[in-house]
Amino acid sequence: MLTESHWEEAHRSRARLSWAIAGVGMVAVGLLNVPAMALSVILVSGGWRYPVSGAFAVVMGAPFVVLMVRVAERQADRTDESHRRMADQLNDAVARADREAKSRDAQASRQQFETHLANALEMAEGEPEVLDVIERSLAKVAPGVPAELLLADNSHAHLVRMAAVGFPADGQGCSVDSPAQCPAARRAQIQVFEDSEALDSCPKLRQRSEERMAALCVPVSIMGRTVGVIHSTAAAGTVPPDEQVHDLATLAKLGGARIGLLRAMAETQLQATTDNLTGLLNRRAFEQRVTEARRGHPSISVAMADLDHFKTLNDTYGHEAGDRALRLFARVLRESLRSDDVICRYGGEEFALAFPGCAPADAKRALDSVRGRLDAAVTVNGLPKFTATFGVTGLRGHEDLPVAIGRSDATLFSAKRLGRDRVLIDEELPQGQAQPDGCVPSEILAE
Numbered sequence: 001m002l003t004e005s006h007w008e009e010a011h012r013s014r015a016r017l018s019w020a021i022a023g024v025g026m027v028a029v030g031l032l033n034v035p036a037m038a039l040s041v042i043l044v045s046g047g048w049r050y051p052v053s054g055a056f057a058v059v060m061g062a063p064f065v066v067l068m069v070r071v072a073e074r075q076a077d078r079t080d081e082s083h084r085r086m087a088d089q090l091n092d093a094v095a096r097a098d099r100e101a102k103s104r105d106a107q108a109s110r111q112q113f114e115t116h117l118a119n120a121l122e123m124a125e126g127e128p129e130v131l132d133v134i135e136r137s138l139a140k141v142a143p144g145v146p147a148e149l150l151l152a153d154n155s156h157a158h159l160v161r162m163a164a165v166g167f168p169a170d171g172q173g174c175s176v177d178s179p180a181q182c183p184a185a186r187r188a189q190i191q192v193f194e195d196s197e198a199l200d201s202c203p204k205l206r207q208r209s210e211e212r213m214a215a216l217c218v219p220v221s222i223m224g225r226t227v228g229v230i231h232s233t234a235a236a237g238t239v240p241p242d243e244q245v246h247d248l249a250t251l252a253k254l255g256g257a258r259i260g261l262l263r264a265m266a267e268t269q270l271q272a273t274t275d276n277l278t279g280l281l282n283r284r285a286f287e288q289r290v291t292e293a294r295r296g297h298p299s300i301s302v303a304m305a306d307l308d309h310f311k312t313l314n315d316t317y318g319h320e321a322g323d324r325a326l327r328l329f330a331r332v333l334r335e336s337l338r339s340d341d342v343i344c345r346y347g348g349e350e351f352a353l354a355f356p357g358c359a360p361a362d363a364k365r366a367l368d369s370v371r372g373r374l375d376a377a378v379t380v381n382g383l384p385k386f387t388a389t390f391g392v393t394g395l396r397g398h399e400d401l402p403v404a405i406g407r408s409d410a411t412l413f414s415a416k417r418l419g420r421d422r423v424l425i426d427e428e429l430p431q432g433q434a435q436p437d438g439c440v441p442s443e444i445l446a447e
Contacts, residue, residue, distance in 0.1 A: 013079075106243055113141075114250050121258040130262065134255045135163035138230070141247040142166075147232035148173045149255075150182075151220065156227060174231045176204050184217035185226045190249060191217040195236045205233075212236035216245065220252045222260040275345040277323060278330035283352070286344030290354045290401055293342065297356040300395040301363035304408040305333075308387045308420040310349040317384050322349075325378075325386055332377050336370045352405060360392045360425045367392070367423045387421035394427075 117137055124130040131149070138147040146166035150159040150173075157178050167173060179185040183202055193215045196205045205215050213233050220228035230252050234240070273285035281289065294300060307313075307329060314322040326349065333343050333351070342354040355363040367390045374388060391412030395404045407426055415424035 110243065110246055110250070113247055114254070117251065117254055121254055124258065127259060127262055130255065130258050131163045134251060135165060137251050137255075138163065138232075139165045141244060141251060142232045145232050145234050146173070147230065149220070149228065149230050150174060150176070151222075151228035151259075152179050159228065162228075172208070174204060174229075175208055176229075179227055179229075182217065182219075182229050184219045184229050188219050188221070188226045190219070190245060191215075192240065192245075193217075194239060197236070214238040214240075216240045216248065218245075218248045218252045220256045222256045223264065228256075278327055278345050280330050280333075280351070281342065281344040283344060283346055286342060286346070286352055286354070287401055289342045290395075293340075293354065293356040294395070299357060299359060301355040301358045301360045301392055302395055302401070302404045302408050303353040303355070303363055303367060303390050303392045303423075304346070304405065304412045305329075305351040305353065305367075305388050305390045306412055306416070307349040308389055308416075310386070313384055313386055321384060324381075325383055328377055328381055328383060329374060329388060332370060332374045336373050337366060341366075354395075360394045360427060363392050364390075364423045364425055371421065371423070389415045389420045390423040391415055392423060392425045 117133070120133045120137075121130060124133055134149055138149070141147075142165070144166065146164070148164035148167065149162045151162045152158065153160050159174075159176055159178055159182070161173055164173065174182075176182045181204070184191040191202070193201045193205055195201060196208070196213050196215070202215065202217070205213065213236055215231065215233045218230040219226045220230060222228075230248055232240075232248070273281060275282050290300065290302075307325060310322065310325070313325060326345070329351070330343070330345065333353070337343065337353070337355075340356055342356075344352040346352040353363075353367075355366065358366070371388065371390075378385060389412060391408045391410070391414070393404055393408040393411060395401070411424050411426040411429065414429055415422050418424065
């Protein structure tokens with residue numbers, strides 16, 4: 001590789017040679033004049049002596065001049081070659097610097113996109129917000145081309161379009177039905193199909209339209225499992241830029257990770273707030289939901305429910321039958337009551353219910369309907385006959401929820417004493433008949 005010192009040395013060498021040629025030429029001219037003059041004296045006389053002497057000097061000096069010219073030309077060629085090589089090296093250096101600058105710019109752009117995407121996904125609190133971020137990112141990464149995010153449903157058997165850009169209102173997207181049918185999802189690798197008519201093209205792409213097209217498919221993994229794909233199409237023969245492939249891969253990675261985290265958090269939250277057997281809220285979650293409901297509803301009714309003769313059912317038919325009875329009762333409650341009503345498995349065979357915006361009489365009518373549906377559901381599901389008893393009260397002013405629950409529990413005890421399989425409101429009891437403080441003997445409720 002030539003350096004600036006080599007260039008300077010070549011110029012110095014050329015200058016030295018020029019001076020050497022000049023000096024040698026002067027000496028040679030002087031020396032050649034002597035034999036030329038001698039020959040002219042021998043051969044001619046008079047005035048012709050000087051021209052003949054000059055001619056002899058020219059003839060004898062010609063080879064020397066030719067030699068000096070050749071030496072000078074070789075030196076000039078070497079200098080020009082050095083100049084050309086340095087120019088080529090400079091051009092290569094400039095081109096390499098330009099490529100490196102473009103590569104750094106592209107890398108900086110990718111890092112900037114990844115940073116912005118990570119921030120946007122971190123601020124998204126639920127899957128709808130995450131999907132909105134993904135949809136806006138698709139429009140940025142793949143402008144002007146149809147692109148969509150397909151994710152498996154809860155059964156992991158079907159792919160559903162969750163986000164899309166560039167499609168008309170009734171535009172048909174990828175027809176792959178499940179992750180197992182998608183080459184990108186099945187291989188967990190990015191797939192580029194330049195022509196739908198190519199031999200190794202995705203069959204679903206070839207069947208999608210009569211027009212030839214290209215496609216890019218990026219698998220999406222959630223919690224280590226490939227459950228979807230980002231799919232975009234373009235004109236046949238189109239090769240997606242490396243930047244687009246990289247950005248879509250980043251979108252698939254970060255988007256899948258955020259959705260996986262939100263689902264894991266939701267699952268953890270669900271486990272922390274629900275009863276494993278019935279799927280209803282647990283006691284702590286029930287109290288929180290009722291506290292929230294009190295902010296928007298001036299009146300709330302509270303009820304306690306208990307399965308009648310549950311201990312006998314367990315002892316006679318086994319705990320499996322008891323568990324089936326609890327699950328059936330929970331299902332009937334969910335299907336019979338409003339979505340705003342709060343249902344909880346309070347413990348054992350006891351259930352707590354809250355009815356926002358309902359007076360105790362309205363709650364009683366709703367629970368009488370539950371009793372009727374429970375009787376039909378027990379028959380349909382082939383379970384041993386069982387019933388439920390309810391005690392209802394109203395949440396008064398700013399009293400604590402445990403106080404109201406204690407009162408409804410006492411009302412439930414009174415309903416048990418009156419014959420079970422009924423709904424009783426505390427206001428219907430004679431003064432002082434309900435047992436105070438909700439102290440219901442467990443042996444009574446278990447019967």
